[in-house]
Amino acid sequence: MENKTLRMMLSLAMVLALAVMAVSFLSYRSARKDLSALKADLETSTAAWKATNEKKLAVQKELKAAKNDLREANLTIEESEEKAASLEEEIKTLEEEIASLKK
Amino acid sequence: MKKRMSWFSVLSVIVLLVFAVFMFWYIPSYGSLLSKTAETRQALETSIGREGKQQDEYDKAVADLPVVQAELKEKQPLAEEAAQKVTDLKARRKELRAEKKALEEAQNPENQEESQNPENTSMEETAGKEDTTNGK
Numbered sequence: 001m002e003n004k005t006l007r008m009m010l011s012l013a014m015v016l017a018l019a020v021m022a023v024s025f026l027s028y029r030s031a032r033k034d035l036s037a038l039k040a041d042l043e044t045s046t047a048a049w050k051a052t053n054e055k056k057l058a059v060q061k062e063l064k065a066a067k068n069d070l071r072e073a074n075l076t077i078e079e080s081e082e083k084a085a086s087l088e089e090e091i092k093t094l095e096e097e098i099a100s101l102k103k
Numbered sequence: 104m105k106k107r108m109s110w111f112s113v114l115s116v117i118v119l120l121v122f123a124v125f126m127f128w129y130i131p132s133y134g135s136l137l138s139k140t141a142e143t144r145q146a147l148e149t150s151i152g153r154e155g156k157q158q159d160e161y162d163k164a165v166a167d168l169p170v171v172q173a174e175l176k177e178k179q180p181l182a183e184e185a186a187q188k189v190t191d192l193k194a195r196r197k198e199l200r201a202e203k204k205a206l207e208e209a210q211n212p213e214n215q216e217e218s219q220n221p222e223n224t225s226m227e228e229t230a231g232k233e234d235t236t237n238g239k
Contacts, residue, residue: 080185
């Protein structure tokens with residue numbers, strides 16, 4: 001009777017052990033699959049942001065050059081306007097002086 | 104019966120031993136796998152965030168570029184025109200200075216003689232140099 005009980009308990013333990021091993025193994029495989037998928041997504045995402053970054057840097061370089069040219073053009077306009085005003089005044093004075101000399 | 108029991112015992116021991124070994128391998132391996140998965144998920148989230156940020160910055164630069172280029176296209180001719188105007192005015196001033204000088208010389212021959220004086224000549228040269236410098 002004792003042997004029979006012991007045998008039943010051992011059988012139950014073996015079945016449980018096998019079931020736990022099977023479930024654990026399946027869970028492990030699933031986790032590995034998830035990890036592989038995540039790694040692939042990470043690679044894709046990293047490649048995507050690096051490519052975008054390169055494109056962005058190229059456009060930003062072009063933008064910076066255009067902004068510099070624009071700033072330079074604005075500065076030229078401003079300086080030239082000031083200089084032109086001063087020259088016009090000087091020319092006016094010279095013209096007056098010449099007119100008085102001609103009289 | 105004893106023989107059968109003995110066989111069953113051996114099988115039980117083997118199965119339980121295999122189970123023990125399996126669990127000995129499984130617990131740290133699964134833990135490590137979960138940890139790697141969490142790290143990778145975190146890295147992926149960061150990467151996706153970075154991807155969005157880069158895309159936003161790229162879109163902004165792409166949107167700004169035509170605006171700046173259009174403004175530049177509009178301002179560049181104005182700048183060239185303004186620079187040309189300064190050059191023309193300088194040329195006009197030079198002409199008027201020469202005219203004034205000629206008139207002064209015609210009206211005051213004494214001054215003309217003075218102008219031949221080396222001191223005056225050097226002063227005129229200095230004025231001429233100023234013109235050249237301004238012209239640059």
